[in-house]
Amino acid sequence: MTDLNETTQTSWQAFLTEQGAQLDEHGKIVTFGHAEVERYLIKHGPVLTSLNEQALLKVSGSDAFDFLQGQLTADLAEVTDQNAQLSSYCDPKGNVLAVFLIFKYQNDFYLSFEGSLQSAIQKRLSMFVLRSDVQVTDAHDHLVHIGYGGEFGDLDIQRRLNTKVKEVYETGLVEMEGMEQVCVVKVPGPYHKYDLFGPADQIQQAWLKLRDNCDFTNSQDWRLLNIAAGIPEITRANSGTLMAQFLNLDKLNAINFKKGCFPGQEIIARIHYRGKVTKRMLRLHLEEALSLSAGETLKLKDSAGKTHSFDVISANPDVLSGTRCLAVASLKPLESVEGNLMTESGKAAIIEPMPYSLTDE
Structure with missing residues (x-):
């Protein structure tokens, strides 16, 4: 993963250190000092963690929609200011290169995915831009990513951030002074679970608001929530090795079989219509x-x-x-x-x- 913008990286990591986080060389939270307790707390929540080690790309330009529509498996028409989606990026053989959370923020598209793939996916997407008005850039220079979840997480988000985001993949902006640029996305989980993206100073304020009613957890144990939800995580170790349906992406509504061509579409569609997975x-x-x-x-x-x-x-x-x-x-x-x-x-x-x-x- 490429280095974060120096100012954003320094300020966010300094903030996490002040909160008691112990970070590894990739910026992942190893622990807040009570590893066994952090794992136990994640069973019901509410818990809060930094997810800033995840890759985050911004895809902008007048041709951004058409470009992504021709590259990804889901129908990008479903991504709006109020709705995000799960999608994937495949090679011509239908093998999954990356799994994305896609959301729209300030009129641009953002792709959140596993951090070890950032450089390879940015390079591959950029290679297919050709003469289109599309820019694929690392978004870590202006946005920070955190996660929040718990059995009553929807009420916490509403009460503490004045934001109603109730349905899975619904998105919205925080409606509180000083945090208006924080984007909240509800994502699948065993309970109410959210990804939040925003400028470092505003994410810090959101963190402190949520912290009043929750405990911290580490980056590793947060993965248990994705495992419980059955959401696949593609990393550098298994990128390009498994078909989209093998990862249940058809069952997660991350593939649209009617929208038209994308890399691997012919093989993926053949399995869907003619064969058995x-x-x-x-x-x-x-x-x-x-x-x-x-x-x-x-x-x-x-x-x-x-x-x-x-x-x-x-x-x-x-x-x-x-x-x-x-x-x-x-x-x-x-x-x-x-x-x-x-x-x-x-x-x-x-x-x-x-x-x-x-x-x-």
Whole structure:
């Protein structure tokens, strides 16, 4: 990920340090000093964290809409000042290069995604601009990104920031003096969960307002909320390795099959209309504490001793014990499994229901 603008980086990281955050070299919050408590608190919230290590690109210019409409899988016509969306960027083979949260802010489009992909995605998008009036720039020079969530997070956002953003992917601006440029986006989660973007000084004010009624958590454990919601995270380790449907992007309304061409559209559409999706992303709870990273292969055994391979998408230590992860696996071999799958050391591995249906119509 490219360096943040010096002024924005310095002021925001100094602010986080004042709040007690311990940061790694990428700007991720390792802990606020109570790691085990931070993980436990995330179960119900309310919790607050910095997500500024995520990539954030601004796509501007008179041709920005047409350009993105021809590059991404979802229908950009659905992105307005009041509505964001989940979308993806694929290669010509239909393999996913990145998964984006897209929102509109001050008449420009913004793409939020995993930080390790910032340079590669910015370079690739810019390569296809050609003679269009489109500029693809790093937005970290003027916007900071934080996350907030909890069982009553919608009421907290309304009461503390005077902003009604109730439905998933609904967006709005904070209606309080000194924070009018803070954009609030409701995103999927096990409870009410929000991404906030804005200038560093205004985000600091929003942070302090929300802090009155919540606790801090770290960047790593925030991932548990995305795992619970079944939202895939594509990183440098697995970019370009999996088909869009394998990541359930069709079930997450991140693919529009009627809008026209985009990279990989022909193959993705063929699978949708003519074939059956052979692999799906599943949510697993492992009773064993395993250190798993995106791009790794997790091998689990069934009661008959047969080995099943899972491509890890994201993983994190669970709140109380064990490991929770998202991983892609072939469906047909799993249909005949009786009882729990097991890790190589014999601990149970349970396939949990997703918060959305995986059944093909």
